[in-house]
Every structure is written in structure tokens, then in C-alpha cells.
Amino acid sequence: MRDRPTRVHFPVPRHSACPGLLRIVPALDGGICRIKLPGGVLRSAQARAIAEAARQHASGMLELTNRSNLQIRGVLPSQESALIDALLSADLGPRVAAADDVRNLLLSPAAGLDPQARMDVHPLADQLLDLLQDTPALHALSAKFALQLDGGEALAMREHPHDLWLAAEDDQHLLLGLAGCPVDTPLARIDVTQTIELVRQLLLLFLELATPEQTRMRQLLAQIPARELLQRLQTRLDFTLQPAPSNWQAVAVINRPPAGIYPQAQSDLCMVAAGARLGRLYAEQLLVLADLSERHGDSELRLTPWQGLLLGNIPTARAAELLAALNTLGLLTHADEPLLGLVACTGSAACARGLADSKQHALHLAELLRASGARPQVHLSACPRSCASARVQPYTLLASTPEHYQLYQRTPEAPGFGRLLVPAMTIDEAGAWFARHHSAGTPDA
Numbered sequence: 001m002r003d004r005p006t007r008v009h010f011p012v013p014r015h016s017a018c019p020g021l022l023r024i025v026p027a028l029d030g031g032i033c034r035i036k037l038p039g040g041v042l043r044s045a046q047a048r049a050i051a052e053a054a055r056q057h058a059s060g061m062l063e064l065t066n067r068s069n070l071q072i073r074g075v076l077p078s079q080e081s082a083l084i085d086a087l088l089s090a091d092l093g094p095r096v097a098a099a100d101d102v103r104n105l106l107l108s109p110a111a112g113l114d115p116q117a118r119m120d121v122h123p124l125a126d127q128l129l130d131l132l133q134d135t136p137a138l139h140a141l142s143a144k145f146a147l148q149l150d151g152g153e154a155l156a157m158r159e160h161p162h163d164l165w166l167a168a169e170d171d172q173h174l175l176l177g178l179a180g181c182p183v184d185t186p187l188a189r190i191d192v193t194q195t196i197e198l199v200r201q202l203l204l205l206f207l208e209l210a211t212p213e214q215t216r217m218r219q220l221l222a223q224i225p226a227r228e229l230l231q232r233l234q235t236r237l238d239f240t241l242q243p244a245p246s247n248w249q250a251v252a253v254i255n256r257p258p259a260g261i262y263p264q265a266q267s268d269l270c271m272v273a274a275g276a277r278l279g280r281l282y283a284e285q286l287l288v289l290a291d292l293s294e295r296h297g298d299s300e301l302r303l304t305p306w307q308g309l310l311l312g313n314i315p316t317a318r319a320a321e322l323l324a325a326l327n328t329l330g331l332l333t334h335a336d337e338p339l340l341g342l343v344a345c346t347g348s349a350a351c352a353r354g355l356a357d358s359k360q361h362a363l364h365l366a367e368l369l370r371a372s373g374a375r376p377q378v379h380l381s382a383c384p385r386s387c388a389s390a391r392v393q394p395y396t397l398l399a400s401t402p403e404h405y406q407l408y409q410r411t412p413e414a415p416g417f418g419r420l421l422v423p424a425m426t427i428d429e430a431g432a433w434f435a436r437h438h439s440a441g442t443p444d445a
Contacts, residue, residue, distance in 0.1 A: 018143040019071060020100045021093050024080045029350035030059060031075030033083060035092050036103045037303060039111065039125050040068030044290040044299040049090035051283035051290070057083040060283040064276050064307040066160070066343075066390045067106055067146065073350070099133040104146035106160060108153035109273075109302040109310040115265040116251050118152035119168040119192070125149055127196050138203055142215035147199070150182040152251045155258055155271070157305040158182045159391040163217035164202065166195065167250060175244055178226055179218035181391075182250050187226055189242040201236040205229070256377070257306035257340045259333050261319045264312065270319050271312045272296075275332035275340045278359055279307030279388070288329055296322045305390075307343070308332070338369035344380040345388035348402065354382030356399035361427045365397075368431025376438045380405070392417060397430060405430065 019025045019034035026032075035050065042050075050070065054060050059074025075083055087093060094100040105128055112120040128147065132138055148162040158181055166174045167182040174195060175186035190198055206220060209232075214220045221229065234241055258273035281289075289309065293299050298313040309331070314322055327333040332340050342365065345351065347358035358380040369375065379386070379393035386396075396417040397405035404424045408417035425433065 018101070020143065021087055022084060022097060022100050024075050024083070027073070027346070027350050028352055029061075029074050029346075030077075031080060032071055032073055033058070033075055033080075033087070034065070034069055034071040035087060036069050036094075036100065037092075038103070038129055039105075039107045039122060040109055040303040040305075042070065042301045042303060044293050044301070046090050046092055047286050047290040047293075047301055049086065049092070051286040053083055053086040053090075054283045054286075057086065062281045062283065062286060063346075064279045064281065064303055064309070066305050066307060066388065067104065068109065068303040068305050070303060073346075094133060096133045096139075098136070098139045101143035102132045102139055102141045102145065103129055104144075105129055105132070106146065106148045106157070106162065106305060108151060108156040109304040110153045110155035110262070110271060110312070111151055113264045113266070113269075113271055113312045114151075114153035114155055115263055116152060116154040117168070117265070118251070119171045121149045121151040121168065124192065124195060128199060131196055131200055135200065137207065140207055141203065145216060148181065150250070154251060154253055155262060155273070155310070156182075156251075156253050157391070158250055158253055160305055161390065164199070166199075169245070169248070175248060176241075178229070179216070179221050186244040186248055187230060189244050190239075194237075194239050197237065197239075198233075202233055205233055205236065256335060256375075257308060258304065258310070259308070259335050259337065259340055261323060264314075266313070268316055269313050270316050271310055272314050272319055272322050272326070273304070273308060273310045274323075274326040275306065275308035275337070277330065277332065277339055278342065278344050278362055280359075285329055285331075292322060292325055292329075306340075336375065338366045338375055339363075341369075341375055341377040342366055342380065343378070343389045343393060345382050345386075347380075347382040351382065353385065354399070356382050356402050356405070358382040358399065361397075361405075364427050365431055368428070369434060372431065372435035374434040374438045376434050378434075386417075395434075397427075400424060403427075407433065 019032040024031040024033045054072045057079040058072045061073045063071045112122050146162045148165040150167040152168045161181050165177045169175050176188045177184050177186045210220045262271045264270045296318050297311045302310040323333050342362045344358040344362035348354035349357050362380045376395050377393050378395045379389045380397045382399045392410050394410050396408040407422040409421050410418035
């Protein structure tokens, strides 16, 4: 049994700090407690513990994040310590208290299951998480500093920028990239056996070179070119960084958030995926999900970076029954559901920075899209910080007043949200615009 982190002292909440399990930050609807799940995997017993803790010490509302983690909203005043203790008792915290912030490693929810995968990255992911926890110097990394490990799965989010990414070339080699994602050009190639030492030395080098203001890899690379950084890294390694292949191509991925039944590498088994409505679940739903994972699968819930869930190792003969149960539970199980293509931050209802009630506006936009047949992928953001979506969506509606949004379209030439298409529009006008410009068969930009 692993040691629980001490509760003698934990970080004092800061208004600008990222939430963590040991640092509950305030919001208009109460405290936010973020639980970082290794590999995005939540065991059924842990799911029950979270649901009970959320009902007893918070509002009962849960959010799935774009890094495959889970957060409890509405933590009640004076209930912070009791909530933290309940989560630690369920083995949901870090092994080392000071490491809670840095356990940021994204995998495909289908890792180890996807028939397209070039490598099962779970064993390597465990080693990387151990490295982050067991190396005290790495605890100085920013709470936003993140790694991605891509095994070549088709059910994967590859447009999610990370400070460091590793992608499987085959089952023996990984490709390295910095300040980007596995659709970018890799910088070097290594043997899988060299991964841990590479990451260790690279992260230590980053901490040595970065100024206090340079908390992310992209900020350091603005001062030190990537090739120069790799040259400095090479002097610290007892193996040679190999050149990256010039013809690298990542495995093709799904182009919309997953929902439905998907084949699995293991015979007679499949994966069943569903979305949560705008990323939100309630404690009662999580309790039912825990039961379903035990009844139909392997007692695990895999959270996805699309703010949904995947259940693996489902006997093929029972997949349709499980999918129907998820639909009855209120999850999004049909690929044509417009809500699957919408991402919305918590908005003015729960965030002091929010200009508009983006969650309610997203629900209304989904009704309009359902009627018109348009199926765009849209991010509704109540302020420019873009908390709900780490990647730039094909379209962004950025609030400018409580009832008006600016419409942007992602383009290769324009930074940030992309090209401004409409300077001010209501949600009804946005629905009409998508009905005219984005039919059901039109691919996203």
C-alpha cells in the first residue's frame, strides 16, 4: 500500500492558481477540486468515492476536463479538508504531496486497446509518472506544464498542444517534439528504453535554463531555438539522439469526439464511448457508471480529452446493451449529436471573468444545430482565456457582451482563435450562420 501524502500542510488557494486535489480554488459556485487521474483511468471503487464525496462535501456536480481529468465543483465552505481526506482515502491523490501539480501526462483513452496502436504505452506512462513524482527537482514545474505520450491510436487527441510530446514510430522507437503535438514535425528519435532518462534530463535542463517568467516550453524556445536546446541536451545524455524521419506521418484519427461502439485489438471485445453534456456529470450518474463498468467491462472508466468517457474490454455481444444504458443515463451516444461538437467553459454563471452564460448558450446553439442539420465543431468561450479547450477548435464564439459573441474560424495563417468572421452576433444569429455556411456534410476547417 502506497503512502498517503501528508496533510500537515498543503498549498493555500490562490485566485490565479490551477485547481488540484490538495489546492481547492474558489469560484462563484464554490470551490473547485481537480483530481488528476493516471492515464485518465478511474476505477469503479474510486468513482463511487468521488460521487459520495461530491454529494457530501460539494454540489454533486462534476466536470470532465480536456486533459482527461475530473474536477468537483461547488465545494462547500469549511468542507475542503474533509473532501481532501475522502479523496486521499480512495487512493486518488499523489504518492508525494508536492507532486500533485506536475502529474500532467496525456494518453489516448484507448491506450492498450486500440487496434491501430503501434505500442501499448501504459507501462511507459507509469514510469513517466513515477519520474515526475519521485524527482523533487521536477516539482518546480508549472502546474500547466504537460507531457503527451502517443501510442499511435486512432482514438486520440493529437491537436492538443503539450510542452513535450512523444509519439510511437513503431513498438521500439519514439519520436520527440517540443511545444506542440504529434501532428507536428518531430525533432529527434530515440529507443523506447532511453525514454525516462531523456525526459529526466530534458525537464531538468528546462528548469535550469528557464527564467521564472518562462513557465512553458514555448516561452523558452522563443529565446533558445529547439535545435540549440537539443544540442545542450545531448551533452547530458550517454546515448545519441537519432535524427527524426523526414517522412513522419501520424496514424489517422477520428475527426469528431467519439461516441458509439469501436473495435478493440483483443478478440471478441470492443470499446464503448460516450460524451458528457458539455463536459458535466452529476454524482448520481457517476455511481451508475461505476455499476455499468463492473457489469459489462473491466471495472474501469477511461476519461477522454473530449470531455467524455470510454469503457473498454466490453464483450462484443453486450456492447449495444451498454450503449443503450449510457444513453438512458443522459450521455451522448450518437455520433450525429450536435452537443458532441460543442465545447463551452463554465461561463458567467460560475466564473467571475465570464462575460456570458456560455453553457446555457451552448445548449441553445445545439437546439438550433439539431434543427438545421449543421454539425460544426465550436468552442464557446466567455472570456479570452480559453479554459475549456486546450486546442483551437475549427470555430470559436468569443463573448463580447452577455448576449453577443465574436465568431472566429481557425486558419493556418492567423494566430490565436484564427480569422474574425463576424464581430458581433447573438446565439440565434450564430445558429443561422452555421445553417447557411456549414451543412451536415461540410468538413470543419
